Amino acid sequence: MGQLILSLLLLLSFAVSSSAVILGDVPLNYTHVCDPVRFRNIGLDMSEFSYCDKSLPFDVRVKDLVARMKLSEKVEQMGDNATGVMRIGLPAYEWWSEALHGVSDTGGGSTFGGAVPGATSFPLVINSAASFNRTLWKKIGQVISSEARAMHNVGQGGLTFWSPNINVVRDPRWGRILETPGEDPYVVGTYASNFVRGLQDIEGTGNTTDLNFRPLKVSACCKHYTAYDIDRWPGVDRYSFDARVTEQDMMETFQMPFEMCVKEGDASSVMCSFNRVNGIPTCADHRLLKHTIRRDWNLHGYIVADCDSVDAMVKAHKWLGDTFEDAASQSLKAGLDLDCGGSYRMALQNAVYQGQISESLVDESLKNLYVVLMRLGFFDGRPEFASLTKSDVCSESNMKFAExxxxxxxxxxxxxxxxxxxxxxxxxxxxxxxxxxxxxxxxxxxxxxxxxxxxxxxxxxxxxxxxxxxxxxxxxxxxxxxxxxxxxxxxxxxxxxxxxxxxxxxxxxxxxxxxxxxxxxxxxxxxxxxxxxxxxxxxxxxxxxxxxxxxxxxxxxxxxxxxxxxxxxxxxxxxxxxxxxxxxxxxxxxxxxxxxxxxxxxxxxxxxxxxxxxxxxxxxxxxxxxxxxxxxPFGYGLSYTDFKYEISRSDQIIPVHVKISKNQLCRHVNYTDPGEEPTEGCMAVVVDDLPCKETVAVKVSVENIGKRDGSEVIMAYSKPPRGIHGTHRKQVVGFERVFVPTGKSEDVRFEFDVCRSFSIVDAVGYRILPSGNHGVLIGDGERRIPVQVKISFHH
Structure with missing residues (x-):
């Protein structure tokens, strides 16, 4: 009887915790699912379960795991609080943890008290963005993920963190500006990719052949996808708002940070938002999810709904008069793997029985989910982080870094x-x-x-x-x-x-x-x-x-x-x-x-x-x-010292000759004054039709001519040829923060990808590269130095 009680206590303890098993205040000797001791304690033989065979690839193991579940058990794993299937040795797991600017107890996947009473709380994201320091952004992610792993090791931390928030600030009244990296999509995307790399990357695993199975320190999530920036304003709320967005604004502003987060940051999760975009709830939009995130951007991970987005489709959007079965099946078919909420768990089984979806679609989403958990070591452990413990949380060095x-x-x-x-x-x-x-x-x-x-x-x-x-x-x-x-x-x-x-x-x-x-x-x-x-x-x-x-x-x-x-x-x-x-x-x-x-x-x-x-x-x-x-203005900030910029090139006009094929189709560009239109050659070319190998390099010398040592943020903007109708005034295409002692100078080299830095999105949704004189502005205000980049097309 005593052994039975102990086994039950062990079982309950593992089900409650998503990490190390704790009995009282004493950690036991296993911190992952596929431990023989754990299986013996719950009365199972681990050798009978192929999903615990480390010699097999992750996808083969996950296929075995999912195949062992009944449909009723499968749908129970597709909410944020996955119940587990103890008859096959699968414990419960809480997917929802947050790490916006430090490990948070929002969501329940990570908790405080006992061994770890608190964690380092960094400045809000809007503050970190103001540093314009990529290295800082990545290091914050690294410190947070180390504290998260330490908390996981003592049974108080999850492994899947639904951070960062990378929505571009469109309107100054938005209540969640503090969570975001600001209003420029390139800056927001650069923050996203660096912070995510800090959270996820494990040193020495960057050359993984198949990124679908790349090991993860913790899992990061790019949110809230997409065109989400209204919460509660008179007459509207986020649960029912339909964002009517032009394709031009989608490509140019709202989508860019998410694309950078997935493609450059290799984020392992994306969260879709509450709102509709042009009439369709984002979490049920096949084009936004499967077509864009999975196919075009090649997501290596899972897609999760903001909490309770599927419920909001039925109760708030009243989209197409959906039942819960309709909303859940449409979301699953669109590519939504995990529902933060209870709608999937409540409705998916009936949706299968009603013939709206196949059980194989449920299997597909479960595989996306459990491969991520395998990459995290949830099943096998991550020995490289085993030494992290409570002393690594709130350390003096971490708190000094927060300062x-x-x-x-x-x-x-x-x-x-x-x-x-x-x-x-x-x-x-x-x-x-x-x-x-x-x-x-x-x-x-x-x-x-x-x-x-x-x-x-x-x-x-x-x-x-x-x-x-x-x-x-x-x-x-x-x-x-x-x-x-x-x-x-x-x-x-x-x-x-x-x-x-x-x-x-x-x-x-x-x-x-x-x-x-x-x-x-x-x-x-x-x-x-x-x-x-x-x-x-x-x-x-x-x-x-x-x-x-x-x-x-x-x-x-x-x-x-x-x-x-x-x-x-x-x-x-x-x-x-x-x-x-x-x-x-x-x-x-x-x-x-x-x-x-x-x-x-x-x-x-x-x-x-x-x-x-x-x-x-x-x-x-x-x-x-x-x-x-x-x-x-954007980019404004003073210092206690003065800086001077110099461009290290004599010519201020840089020619760029882009080679195109004889059959290359040229795009027309609308100018406010027809007299400003190019009179010969190709006006513009669609970027997708170009090899895009051309780059432009500009080196800037930054001299501290004041009386104090200091850091300077050098901003680089591109400016389209004068007179193009409806395009931006300028846009950030690069930035660097450098420390310069008084009386000294530092060289900063910018290298601009011509297609990326000088293209525009036209009114009908084509990303095009116009010919003509493009401006490069190095710096803001009095220190601004203009450079011209003259782009022409040649057969």
Missing amino acids: EAAKEGMVLLKNNDDVLPLSSDKYKNLAVVGPHANATIAMIGNYHGVPCRYISPIQGFSEFANVTFSAGCGDVLCKNRTLVFPAAQTARNADATVIVAGLDLTAEAEDLDRLDLNLPGYQKELIVQVAEMAKGPVILVVMSGGGVDITFAKNHPNITAILWAGYPGQEGGRAIADVIFGHYNPGGRLPLTWYEADYAQQLPMTYMKLRPDNEQGFPGKTYKFYNGTGVF
């Missing part, structure tokens, strides 16, 4: 008379006021776990000065002005004042879009009164994901400096203080445009087109198309 990441993402927006950095000798008494002055949990935003610790702004500033704190507002919404005057009085008696204001999850969040672009409540009044009564310099620190209209602060003579801190993570307070007191020279750039408040009144959030519409008075969206004035 470095926070500082790299800080963006200096204003610094009149070089008031920053402050000197501890001169500014000994500091007033720190505002609703975020003592922020802790607000700094880590959403999709967070339990951080290792919090360093609030007050704690950070206390290391440099004597701090007097006054909140000024009861909370971020600041609906009461009674605390405003006491805060202003505090500033009157200080050598300098730091106001920490902005937004939090009560103002912008998942399922909560913004109605305006202003600071909430009486925050503006607080900032102005403090600025007018303060004795010394006033520094405004803004915590937010989306931009806010702080034109009043930008123009206020008493507000001498402005720093955007985003949501800087657990070490945020120290990072902010280090920047303001000069222990770190800020080098971040805004990854999105900050619009003036009246932008929100010019067009509804539901208007999906990015290009301006002069007839309706819509000004366009993102830096690529916006034709109005803004508070701060």
Whole structure:
């Protein structure tokens, strides 16, 4: 009887955990499914199950596993909480874990408490994007996946993480901007591929012959596919919204990051979104899933629905009057392998019995799912990570790296008379006021776990000065002005004042879009009164994901400096203080445009087109198309030092001769003025019809001519030939972040793929390469250096 009870306890323990088996607080001696000891304990002989034969290929093993299940058992594995089939030795598994900016307990696949009470909480993605540092993005992924593996080894971590969020920011009111890498599709895709590589890649496995079976550290997921950027706005919500998107915008903006995430990042999962695109729910769209993700992009992994997207098809979209069996079968046929929710488990068996789908389609999806788990070592273990344990979570080095990441993402927006950095000798008494002055949990935003610790702004500033704190507002919404005057009085008696204001999850969040672009409540009044009564310099620190209209602060003579801190993570307070007191020279750039408040009144959030519409008075969206004035532009950011750029070539016009065949068809391009059209030769060629082997190289020397060491982000944009109708003003085609000591210089080499960097998408959905003079702009603002690339076609 005692042995039976022990076996039952072991069975229950493995079913609850998706990783190491734990009895009480003591880890047992196996951490994977195909362990002979585990099979003996549940009364099975492992040698009888070919899916545990390590000598066989993964696809053969998975075929054996799936074939052993009854249909009723198969469908039970196709929700996020897969039940397992213990009669064949298959344990339960929770697919849903999150790792947006650190291991999270959202979803239930990873948990905190006991051996691992918390994990390192990095800055939100919008902050990391502001660093424009590929190396940083990949390393954040590597640290998170190491902590995830350590948690897995002690029975508290999953292996499949539904991160990152790579939706392009189309509208500044979207509540989930904080989760994203910003508004430029190339930057978003570059972030995606690097972060995913950091999460997934195992050193030494990059030369795997068949990428379908490449080993994984953890599994990453590109989400939310596609054209998803409305959550809850008056009259519409994400569960029922139909995004009416042109093919031009789909190709040019919404699809690019996902293509890069799958093809360059080799992500092992894609999550489809709640919304419809042009009438069809994304999770039931055969063209979007099987045609594009699987066939064109060659996904090596599985496709999962956002939680409860299949349910929303029936209840919210009421798409074609579907029953649950209809919706589930249409989604499965479109290529959806896993339903985060209960619709598949509830409806798929009936759908098979009703003849809507074949059982073989169910098998196909299960194979996609279980091959990923085999690649992760769920069945065989991953000995290369066996030594990771609780001491590898929240290590001092990881927390120090989180602080470095926070500082790299800080963006200096204003610094009149070089008031920053402050000197501890001169500014000994500091007033720190505002609703975020003592922020802790607000700094880590959403999709967070339990951080290792919090360093609030007050704690950070206390290391440099004597701090007097006054909140000024009861909370971020600041609906009461009674605390405003006491805060202003505090500033009157200080050598300098730091106001920490902005937004939090009560103002912008998942399922909560913004109605305006202003600071909430009486925050503006607080900032102005403090600025007018303060004795010394006033520094405004803004915590937010989306931009806010702080034109009043930008123009206020008493507000001498402005720093955007985003949501800087657990070490945020120290990072902010280090920047303001000069222990770190800020080098971040805004990854999105900050619009003036009246932008929100010019067009509804539901208007999906990015290009301006002069007839309706819509000004366009993102830096690529916006034709109005803004508070701060995309790519803006100051430093405590000065940099100088030089192009290391004498000629400023680079000729590119693209060879085409005699029978090559040329495309017509519409120009706003017919006089600007090329008068001879081929106007443009469809990119898919070209070999696309041509490249253009530009080398830039970046010299630090200031008095402080610092990092500089060198942006490279392409600009299409003048006069082409309806195309972008410019687009990012490269960027590099370099550290340059004072008095020194660094060379940065850009190599542009001609087809990728200089092509455009025309109004009917062709990606074409136009002939003519294309611009390359290196840098922003005063440091911008133009180069011309002259493209011509020759037989």
